Amino acid sequence: ETGVTQTPRHLVMGMTNKKSLKCEQHLGHNAMYWYKQSAKKPLELMFVYSLEERVENNSVPSRFSPECPNSSHLFLHLHTLQPEDSALYLCASSQASGVITDTQYFGPGTRLTVL
Amino acid sequence: KQEVTQIPAALSVPEGENLVLNCSFTDSAIYNLQWFRQDPGKGLTSLLLIQSSQREQTSGRLNASLDKSSGRSTLYIAASQPGDSATYLCARRSPRRGAQKLVFGQGTRLTINP
Numbered sequence: 001e002t003g004v005t006q007t008p009r010h011l012v013m014g015m016t017n018k019k020s021l022k023c024e025q026h027l028g029h030n031a032m033y034w035y036k037q038s039a040k041k042p043l044e045l046m047f048v049y050s051l052e053e054r055v056e057n058n059s060v061p062s063r064f065s066p067e068c069p070n071s072s073h074l075f076l077h078l079h080t081l082q083p084e085d086s087a088l089y090l091c092a093s094s095q096a097s098g099v100i101t102d103t104q105y106f107g108p109g110t111r112l113t114v115l
Numbered sequence: 116k117q118e119v120t121q122i123p124a125a126l127s128v129p130e131g132e133n134l135v136l137n138c139s140f141t142d143s144a145i146y147n148l149q150w151f152r153q154d155p156g157k158g159l160t161s162l163l164l165i166q167s168s169q170r171e172q173t174s175g176r177l178n179a180s181l182d183k184s185s186g187r188s189t190l191y192i193a194a195s196q197p198g199d200s201a202t203y204l205c206a207r208r209s210p211r212r213g214a215q216k217l218v219f220g221q222g223t224r225l226t227i228n229p
Contacts, residue, residue, distance in 0.1 A: 004158070031215070042119070043159075043204065043219040056216065090158055094215055100147055100166050104215060106158035 003027065004107035006091050012113045013081065021076040021110045023091030031096035032074040033104065034066060037088040049074060050096050081114045088112075119207055121220035129228050130197060136190040136223045138205035143183045146208040150179050150190050153202045153222070162203075163190070195227045 004025045013019050025032065034046040048056035049068040063085075065077040074091055088111050092104040118141045128134050138148070147166045151159040163172045163179040165188065171180040178191040188205055202224045206217040 033215075040221070042221045043206075045216060045218075048216070088156070092159075096215070101164055102215070103149065103161045103164055104159075104217065106151075106160070108158045109156070111156065 004091060004093055004105050006089075006107035006110050008110060009108065010111045010113075012115065013078070014115050015081060015083070017081075018077070018079040020078065021089055021091075021112075023074040023076075023107055025072055025074075025091075025093035025105070025107075027093055027095075027105060029093040029095050029105075030071055031094045032068060032071070033092040033094075034074065034076055035090040035092065037090060037109070039087075043090070047076075078112075081112075083114050086112055086114045119205060119218050119220035121203075121205060121223050123223060124221065125224040125226075127226040127228060128195060130195060132195050133191065133193050134195055134225075136192070136203050136205075136225070138188040138190070138220055140186050140188075140207045140218075142207070143186055144210055145183065146210045148179075148181055148188050149206050149208065149217070150177075150188075151204045151206065153204060155201075159204065192225075197227045197229050200225055200227050 007022045031050045036044045045058050046060045047066045052068045063080050067075040088109045090109045091107040094104045095102050120139045122137050149164045150162045153159050165172045165181040176193040181188045202222040204222045206219045209216045
């Protein structure tokens with residue numbers, strides 16, 4: 001596997017379920033990100049981890065719980081979600097070296113549907 | 116509030132035409148501005164990155180410009196092809212070292228008709 005991978009690619013869950021989204025990067029990067037992409041809304045940054053430490057939490061509800069056990073893996077734990085949480089969840093990574101040309105590399109996303 | 120606006124929301128043109136996509140932002144204190152491409156149901160691919168000190172960047176048939184004073188960026192696509200059909204997103208990066216904070220526009224959905 002190369003680049004940024006996400007599993008599962010599609011997920012359907014009820015409001016009382018607990019599930020987790022997984023992201024893995026094979027690029028040797030130091031920072032990882034979760035984004036939410038809803039229909040008709042701009043891509044929204046949810047969480048940022050740098051060297052496994054959370055450095056940004058963009059006022060995300062507590063029903064979304066991130067976990068970054070190491071610099072290659074990022075999880076998003078989901079519980080008691082609402083139908084409006086249905087969206088494409090994208091993971092990204094970057095070198096976070098401070099170089100101005102540093103760019104983020106995105107995974108293919110997990111399409112989440114909450115019933 | 117840092118906002119990024121992209122107009123139009125959707126654009127359909129015949130193959131072979133040159134076209135311009137627009138991006139405007141409210142805060143001129145940017146680190147850089149990036150253009151991404153997103154195919155349906157897929158992640159984003161970075162196309163061009165313009166540093167705050169630059170005015171334009173080119174890659175193949177793509178040319179992106181940046182005018183910080185007016186808070187605008189454009190993506191020019193020359194000799195469009197059906198394979199260029201995708202959603203194009205621009206994102207401004209706030210002045211911050213290390214891990215990035217990107218603020219995205221809503222995107223322009225481009226369709227190139229054969």
